[in-house]
Amino acid sequence: MRISINANRCQPSPMRKFHPYAQEAKRQGKKIYHLNIGQPDLPTPQAYYDAIRSFDAPTLEYEASPGMPKLIDAIRRYYQTLDVYLDPRDILITTGGSEALLLTLLSILDPYTEVIIPEPYYPNYTTFVNSAGGFIRALPTNPWEGYRYADRERIESLITPNTRAILITNPGNPTGVVLSQDEMRMIADIAKKHNLFLICDEVYREFCYDDKFGVPTMAKYRDIDENLVIIDSVSKRFSACGARVGCVVTRNQELQQALVKFCQSRLSVATIDQLGAAALYDVDPSFFKESKAEYKLRRDTVVSCLRQIPGVVVEEPMGAFYVMASLPVDDADKFQYWLLENFDVDGETVMFAPGAPFYETPGKGVREVRIAYVLKCEELERAIELLAEGIARYQKEVMKVGSIETK
Ligand SMILES: Cc1ncc(COP(=O)(O)O)c(C=O)c1O
Numbered sequence: 001m002r003i004s005i006n007a008n009r010c011q012p013s014p015m016r017k018f019h020p021y022a023q024e025a026k027r028q029g030k031k032i033y034h035l036n037i038g039q040p041d042l043p044t045p046q047a048y049y050d051a052i053r054s055f056d057a058p059t060l061e062y063e064a065s066p067g068m069p070k071l072i073d074a075i076r077r078y079y080q081t082l083d084v085y086l087d088p089r090d091i092l093i094t095t096g097g098s099e100a101l102l103l104t105l106l107s108i109l110d111p112y113t114e115v116i117i118p119e120p121y122y123p124n125y126t127t128f129v130n131s132a133g134g135f136i137r138a139l140p141t142n143p144w145e146g147y148r149y150a151d152r153e154r155i156e157s158l159i160t161p162n163t164r165a166i167l168i169t170n171p172g173n174p175t176g177v178v179l180s181q182d183e184m185r186m187i188a189d190i191a192k193k194h195n196l197f198l199i200c201d202e203v204y205r206e207f208c209y210d211d212k213f214g215v216p217t218m219a220k221y222r223d224i225d226e227n228l229v230i231i232d233s234v235s236k237r238f239s240a241c242g243a244r245v246g247c248v249v250t251r252n253q254e255l256q257q258a259l260v261k262f263c264q265s266r267l268s269v270a271t272i273d274q275l276g277a278a279a280l281y282d283v284d285p286s287f288f289k290e291s292k293a294e295y296k297l298r299r300d301t302v303v304s305c306l307r308q309i310p311g312v313v314v315e316e317p318m319g320a321f322y323v324m325a326s327l328p329v330d331d332a333d334k335f336q337y338w339l340l341e342n343f344d345v346d347g348e349t350v351m352f353a354p355g356a357p358f359y360e361t362p363g364k365g366v367r368e369v370r371i372a373y374v375l376k377c378e379e380l381e382r383a384i385e386l387l388a389e390g391i392a393r394y395q396k397e398v399m400k401v402g403s404i405e406t407k
Contacts, residue, residue, distance in 0.1 A: 009130040011357065013123065021340040022351060030344050033383035035371045036351040038173065038322065040239040042291050044280075048240060051279035052272050060271060065263040067093025067247070068274040074281035075232075075247060081285075084219040090251050092259050093269050097203045097233035097246040101128045104229050104248055107258040108197050109134035113164045115199075118149035120324060120358030120365060122173045122201070137163065138360035143326045143368065146315040147175035150183035155190055165197035166190065170216060171204040174324050174358050174370035176299075176317020178213050188218060191227045197255075198224060201231040203246070204320040206288045209296045213318070225251040236321075238280040239291065245269065245277035295321050298373040298380055305384035306371075309391060323371050324355065327391060330399055332356070332369045338398060339390050350386040 022032055066072075072091045079086050094100040101124070109115070111133035117125055119138040129136050137158045141147040149155075155166070168187065171178045179187070191198035200218040208216065219230055233246035248259060299316070302323055306314045311328025329335045332354040339349050355368025373380055395401050 006130050006133055010127045011123075018336060018340060018351060021337060025340045025349060029347060030340075031348045032340075033348065033350045033375065033379060033386060035373070035375070035380075035383055036353045037374075038236070038320075038372045039241055039374055040236060040291075040321070041374050041376075042239040042294065044240045044243075045238060045283040045287060047279040047283050048238070048243065048276040052276040055272050055275055063093075063268040063271045063274055065266075065268055066260055067091065067269065068271070068278065071245070071274045071278040071281075074278040075249075078281045079217075079219065079249075082215055082217055082219070084217060086219075086249065087251075089253065089256060090249055092248045092256060092263060093274060094246045094248060094263075095266075095269050096235060096244045097201065097231050098124065098128075099269075100231045100233070100246045100248045101125070101199075101201070102131060103259050103262045104197075104199055104231065104255075105129055105132040105134065106262060107255060108132075108164050110164075112162060114160065114162045116155065116158050116163060116166045117360075118147075118168060118172075119360050120147065120174050120355065120368070120370075121167075121360075122169060123357045125167065126360070134164070136360050140361060140364070141175070143313050143315065143324060147172070147177050147324060149177070150179055150187060152186055152190065155187070156194075159190075159194050159196070163194070163196060165199050167199040167201065169201040169204075170218075171208055171319025172317075173204065173320050174322045174353070174355075176320050176322055176324075178208050178210070178216065178319040180213075181216075184216065184218060185221070188221045188224045188228075192224050196227060197229055198227045199229045199231060203231060203233040203236050205232075206237050207292060207295055207321060208319040209292070209299060210318055219249060227252070229255065234277050234280050237288070238283065240277070240280060243273050243277055243280070245273050295373065298375070298377055299323070301377045301380050302371060302373045302384060305381055305388075309384075309388045311391075321373050323373065324358075324368055325371060326355075326368050329367060329391060329394055331366055333366075334398075335390070335394055336369075338394055342397075343390050343393060345386055345389055348382070348386060350383045350390065352387070 105128045109132035114137045116137045141149045230249035235241040313326040352369040355365030359365040
């Protein structure tokens, strides 16, 4: 028997591989500050719970494969508030943004075709692209340039006859980069000129900390209707990761027909989850305002604490709830194991996501980490204090140096 080439090309999630070590540290009584997973901690709106409790059909039936009409309608109304007018057939409900990505890539990639993705990127993209037999063409960026990637020449230089799509995350995970209107327009123009799909993962759309960005979406550019695929989700927007509801938004009906075949094979997204998600779209817009204000405070706290650690390179992220930082350690992966196994201050330690798996290019990101600021400000302050103490001790005990600087 043989495991498939596509499965063998996939790696375990970098966010989850430390789990057994974290469990062991907890068993020993250590408290861990989790900065490693983008799991928002703000309460999910009550409307979600009310809606699922109100479900009283005698039989729990499958929903329609493309999604529950009530939810599709709710999503259309939400997009109208962004000045985007969609037909019901432009929206396909999926099990989270994750399934939206997987089905999109299965629908547009053939073996050995390529997707251009700015790196560092959300590591599950590798699994989705590999599942479809494709390859990632990484668009390199650097911490000292704030991970910005919107450069026409750099993007166009990566396009080959095998390129099928450009995949961007806006706002970005893990970098927090938010594209300006001009940059969005320029990337849209490239996709149009070269006849490529533009997959725009906008699951963090509401989390832009400078008002000049508004609530950005590529869906406003009507001249790229055939190219554009929006990946969307209730997970981050409504602090509802466990709802497992997302969608693909595309006006390209040929692509919709391809997607729906995959949707039909998995029959439907969970009926009750869709009912709950539909109710989320009715929550008062003040919910977004309040959660954004809270995350902005957290971002400011994390960045100012990180800047006090000698040798740390960090740019202020403009969106999402992550920050990439370069640490003055030899290997962030090794450092994370050490923090769990050999370090604590008063029984407390900290977890982050090591940077290398966010890159396609070998050797990149070894000293970088992604920090998810999904804890309250006081906890974040303590977590970064632990990180600072951990770095100092690790440098002395493991690296055997006083302190080192990274570029
Ligand atoms: C950039 C990005 N896209 C998609 C997802 C998938 O989220 P979900 O499947 O919960 O919608 C995540 C989750 O962290 C993400 O960070």
